[in-house]
Amino acid sequence: MKRRLFIATSISTALTACAPIGTALNNNAAFHKLLGAAQPLDHALIGTRGLAREYRESDISREFPIDSLPTPTDAAYDDMVARNFSPYRLAIDGAVEHRRTFSLAQLDAMTQSTQITRHDCVEGWSAIAKWSGVRLSDVLALVKPRADARYVVFHCMDRDDQGTPYYESLDLHEAMHPQTILALRFNGAPMPPDHGAPVRLRVPTQLGYKSAKWVKRIEVVGSFAAIYSGKGGYWEDQGYEWYAGI
């Protein structure tokens, strides 16, 4: 446990920003040393075996940073915002028995799960908010991952200034965790565009970069080696740890 605390502290001081400054990060020897140190940690000791702490309404942060690639500004996204996301479809495909799409109304009609949890960004800030939405496990139960399924990849609508899209992934164990939700609401209101509307992944057992905003497609795969640079996420492709349990 001591070792884990040390690593958590080092992460917040070693990294400077979640902004697209990947090259600075890649050139940061201390950061790579840190990742090296984090590698041998036993997966079973941390993260998703337990529940993330849940807080009270009075603990909700008055300010919650917006800290990601820019909110999409393309015509399709603007049109969805203007029409309360009625044109939005979440596609789920890949290694599933029943590929399908969900409208926001369909997701809204499913059992909603609410959590007041803390989001921890590697940049060094944390904030508590109330998130409601559909358990990812409920959605996966409808599409039925095949026997060869191992990971769930989240494709997002935003891109960096090079045109590279944001994406993330979880293993099936983390995806099935009861606190892993596709969040539709933030602090009692529909998800604001700047926080990832209409559907944003919320994974309170993992560092902030796992909680993908603006999710448009969920791809169930046996391996993510062939997706983008093959490390399982936008930041992972630039050196972040794939396993980000806290």
Ligand SMILES: Nc1nc2c(c(=O)[nH]1)N[C@H]1C(S)=C(S)[C@@H](COP(=O)(O)O)O[C@H]1N2
């Ligand atoms: N699509 C997408 N999701 C993302 C990011 C991003 O750049 N794009 N940034 C991640 C990081 S590093 C953090 S800390 C949180 C920030 O979420 P917030 O802007 O709602 O606070 O979103 C995460 N999810």
Ligand SMILES: [Mo]
């Ligand atoms: Mo972050």
